[in-house]
Structure formats: C-alpha cells, structure tokens
Amino acid sequence: MAIWNPWRGCHRQSEGCRYCYIHKGDARKGIDTDQIVRTEKFYAPVEKKTSGDYKIKPGQTVYVCFSSDFLLEDADEWRGECWDMIRERQDLHFLFLTKRIDRFMQCIPKDWGDGYENVTVGCTIENQEMADARLAVFSELPIKHRNIICQPLIGAIELEQHLKGVELVVAGGESDKNARPLDYEWVLSLREQCIRTGTHFEFRQCGTYFIKDGKQYKLAVKDLGSQARKAGINV
Numbered sequence: 001m002a003i004w005n006p007w008r009g010c011h012r013q014s015e016g017c018r019y020c021y022i023h024k025g026d027a028r029k030g031i032d033t034d035q036i037v038r039t040e041k042f043y044a045p046v047e048k049k050t051s052g053d054y055k056i057k058p059g060q061t062v063y064v065c066f067s068s069d070f071l072l073e074d075a076d077e078w079r080g081e082c083w084d085m086i087r088e089r090q091d092l093h094f095l096f097l098t099k100r101i102d103r104f105m106q107c108i109p110k111d112w113g114d115g116y117e118n119v120t121v122g123c124t125i126e127n128q129e130m131a132d133a134r135l136a137v138f139s140e141l142p143i144k145h146r147n148i149i150c151q152p153l154i155g156a157i158e159l160e161q162h163l164k165g166v167e168l169v170v171a172g173g174e175s176d177k178n179a180r181p182l183d184y185e186w187v188l189s190l191r192e193q194c195i196r197t198g199t200h201f202e203f204r205q206c207g208t209y210f211i212k213d214g215k216q217y218k219l220a221v222k223d224l225g226s227q228a229r230k231a232g233i234n235v
C-alpha cells in the first residue's frame with residue numbers, strides 16, 4: 001500500500017465535510033486548508049531510484065489524494081499529468097474517493113473509454129440526500145472498479161438500486177468530540193442491502209457517539225476501528 005497526495009487542501013462540499021480531518025489537522029498547524037497547493041510528491045508514482053527502479057514498488061494499491069479531493073476544481077490544470085502517471089504505472093492500482101462525482105466526466109482523460117483497469121473510484125455519501133444526488137450520477141459513469149463510501153454515516157441510507165457493478169460498500173461513523181451519532185441499525189441496514197445484491201460490505205469504524213439497541217455510547221478515537229472489527233459483520 002502507498003499513499004500519493006499530489007496536492008493538498010480542499011473546500012467543504014457537503015454535510016459530511018463538517019469535521020473533515022484535513023481541516024482539523026491543518027487548523028492545529030495554522031494552515032489554511034482552502035489554499036490548494038501542489039505537494040513536492042506530485043510526481044511520486046514515476047520517481048525512480050538510481051537503480052532505475054520505481055520508488056513505489058509494483059503490485060501495490062496507491063491511495064490517491066487523501067489530503068484533498070481528486071476531482072477538486074482548483075486542481076483541474078494539474079490532473080492531466082496525474083492521469084499520465086496513472087497510465088504509465090499499469091503495475092499499480094490507484095484508488096481515489098470523491099464528494100465531487102458530478103465533475104467526473106469533465107475530469108477524465110481523452111483515452112478513458114469505459115474506464116482504466118487500474119483505477120477504482122469511491123463515491124462518498126453521508127446521508128440519503130447525498131446518496132440520491134451522487135449515486136444517480138455515479139451509477140451511469142464509465143468506471144471499471146467502483147466503491148461506495150458511507151463515511152461519516154450520519155443517517156439511514158437506501159442505496160440498493162445503485163449497487164449494480166459496485167465492488168464494495170464501506171460504512172463508518174464520525175470521529176469528533178461534536179460528532180453526529182452513528183446508529184448501528186443504519187450499518188446493519190446497509191449490510192443487508194449488500195447481502196441481497198452480492199456486494200462486499202465493510203464496517204470500517206464506529207463513531208465517537210455510537211448507538212446500539214437504543215443506547216448511546218462514547219468511544220475513544222483509538223477504539224473506533226477495533227470496535228467495528230469486533231462486530232465481525234464484514235461480508
């Protein structure tokens with residue numbers, strides 16, 4: 001696994017961005033997240049060692065733009081070079097998540113066709129409103145590998161009609177002292193929808209405030225992932 005952040009910074013897009021970890025981390029360091037800048041790692045996928053080998057070893061999944069959104073408007077002039085690198089590194093699999101799936105068709109390269117085999121696109125949704133708006137678009141797009149990321153999940157979501165061709169649905173709660181609670185029933189409902197459609201499902205993290213059987217619990221950040229794994233409900 002490798003991480004590639006060609007640029008950093010982002011603008012809040014919807015309710016799911018309220019406690020964005022990038023904005024929170026930057027605020028602590030006095031960085032303005034709304035300033036979008038290219039990083040010194042922009043060319044990381046094609047950087048080579050003196051031996052001539054790529055620094056990022058073949059066969060890995062590369063997580064792209066985890067300090068931004070790959071489809072951010074501010075990065076339109078830079079994305080073309082990123083596609084060139086993705087095309088060059090057929091030996092890697094690239095994955096990016098976006099809350100801007102409505103911009104997808106204007107962001108893809110000319111030779112995209114019905115999708116690059118080495119790219120997975122994750123459409124992020126947080127509630128029914130965003131599911132309705134974004135998944136209606138997402139379902140129609142030419143993408144070879146697609147995931148749906150329901151994190152932070154802040155309400156129940158019906159998305160079964162959009163699961164055709166989806167490889168994985170991820171559910172997770174919000175992490176913040178003011179986080180909106182995650183109701184376990186919402187997670188189980190998503191899981192049922194995935195089971196009915198033969199879609200992989202992963203419960204990735206509880207929320208700081210977690211409701212189970214009508215009772216609300218407060219969890220430490222360090223326990224959010226492990227508590228979700230303990231539920232043992234991935235399929």
Ligand code: SF4
Nearest residue numbers: 010011012017020068
């Ligand atoms: S789109 Fe993602 S990175 Fe950008 S503000 Fe929202 S949560 Fe943060």
